[in-house]
Amino acid sequence: MKYVLLFVDTPEFQEELGSLGPAERARLFERVDEWFAEHAGKMRGGQKLRDPDSATTVRLGGGEPVVVDGPFVEGKEVVSGYAEVEVADLDEALRMAAGWPGCPVVEIRPVEVPVPVDSRGAADSRGAAASRAAADAGAVADAGAAADSRPVA
Known part of the structure; x- marks a missing residue:
């Protein structure tokens, strides 16, 4: 990531x-x-x-x-x-x-995940949804970790 x-x-x-x-x-x-x-x-x-x-x-x-x-x-x-x-x-x-x-x-x-584009230059809705879901999952995980004030291991 x-x-x-x-x-x-x-x-x-x-x-x-x-x-x-x-x-x-x-x-x-x-x-x-x-x-x-x-x-x-x-x-x-x-x-x-x-x-x-x-x-x-x-x-x-x-x-x-x-x-x-x-x-x-x-x-x-x-x-x-x-x-x-x-x-x-x-x-x-x-x-x-x-x-x-x-x-x-x-x-x-975290760096934003780019939206995949198909060969015609249009956003690939299957890839875009998957990329967005992965990015959102990472953001949620990162936000939870950031809110957690645990020491760095």
């Missing part, structure tokens, strides 16, 4: 990162590189994102789109990067996230 791990920075983490000396900071980034190398076979994509002040937001609805400089959400925690992974289940994604050496918050979200 594919998941996206969203790496979320907090103001406290940014302050701590800013207070590190060059050697400590380099070691932290080495640990991040090691984490990615350890999980390389499960990685399907990902990137570090630029700071939120570089964002551009398009607000839709009620007429013409409005383009705004800055992030969509005005908040203290910001997504600083992401990794798309392919793992057996949510438990495996949780184990990966538990070992993340970077920022202190990792949000795990």
Whole structure:
């Protein structure tokens, strides 16, 4: 199953990162590189994102789109990067996230299953129903697991 791990920075983490000396900071980034190398076979994509002040937001609805400089959400925690992974289940994604050496918050979200299309370009109702049922079953399982505050094994 594919998941996206969203790496979320907090103001406290940014302050701590800013207070590190060059050697400590380099070691932290080495640990991040090691984490990615350890999980390389499960990685399907990902990137570090630029700071939120570089964002551009398009607000839709009620007429013409409005383009705004800055992030969509005005908040203290910001997504600083992401990794798309392919793992057996949510438990495996949780184990990966538990070992993340970077920022202190990792949000795990399942990737939506695409609707199969037949050779004419029409949605295949049998495949679509099966894909939707599988995605819904995974979402229900993930929601139950997410609501469960068990420790990561």
